[in-house]
Structures are given as structure tokens and as C-alpha cells.
Amino acid sequence: MTKRGTGEPSAREHGLWATGDPSSNGVGPGQTLRRAVRLITLGYIMAIAIPPAGLVLGIYILTRRAMPHARHGAFIIALSMVGAVIWVLVFATGALTDANSNLSGY
Numbered sequence: 001m002t003k004r005g006t007g008e009p010s011a012r013e014h015g016l017w018a019t020g021d022p023s024s025n026g027v028g029p030g031q032t033l034r035r036a037v038r039l040i041t042l043g044y045i046m047a048i049a050i051p052p053a054g055l056v057l058g059i060y061i062l063t064r065r066a067m068p069h070a071r072h073g074a075f076i077i078a079l080s081m082v083g084a085v086i087w088v089l090v091f092a093t094g095a096l097t098d099a100n101s102n103l104s105g106y
Contacts, residue, residue, distance in 0.1 A: 033068055040072045047080035051087060054080035 043061055047054030058080055062073025090096060 036068045040069055040076070043072065043076040044079065047076050048083045048086075051080040051084035054083065 039057070040061060043054055043057035045054075046057055054076055058073045058076030060073070061070060061076060064070055064073075
């Protein structure tokens with residue numbers, strides 16, 4: 001196939017067009033992997049800081065089998081359960097609400 005009226009080969013014949021399947025939004029495979037790693041990192045942080053949000057992220061990651069490192073979803077879910085137990089114990093002991101706790105050292 002040549003360019004119209006020029007007799008020169010087209011870009012497709014030169015191999016200048018990308019081969020392979022482009023993603024729906026033009027994101028390359030390296031960017032998809034970075035996005036997955038960020039989501040997994042956020043899941044671990046949320047599992048300790050805000051266990052219900054970590055649980056939701058863990059379920060999301062676990063159900064996305066096509067996503068790289070999907071096995072982390074189970075670990076995030078387990079960690080969010082442990083985090084929830086720790087938070088319940090912290091609130092049950094009154095460690096955050098006790099007016100007589102002497103944290104300042106004076």
C-alpha cells in the first residue's frame with residue numbers, strides 16, 4: 001500500500017504503527033503495573049488505618065484476577081481483620097479517651 005499519488009510506501013508498510021493491543025485509554029503495560037502496585041500499597045495502609053476501607057480494597061483486588069499481584073487481596077483482607085481487632089481493643093481499653101493517662105511525662 002502506498003501513499004496516494006506519491007508512490008512511497010505508507011507508514012504501515014514501514015512498520016511505524018504500533019503492533020499489539022492498545023488499552024482502552026492508551027495506558028501502556030508499565031503504567032498498568034504501577035497503578036496496581038499503588039492500589040495494593042493503598043490497600044495495606046488502609047487495612048491498618050481504616051480497616052473497613054482496607055477490607056473493601058482487599059475484596060476489589062482479590063476479585064480482579066486479571067490484575068497483577070491479585071493474590072495480595074487475601075492478605076489485605078486478613079490484615080484488615082487484624083487491624084479491626086486492634087482498633088476495637090484500643091477503643092475498648094479507653095486508651096484514646098482516658099483523661100488520666102499521662103502521655104506527656106509531666
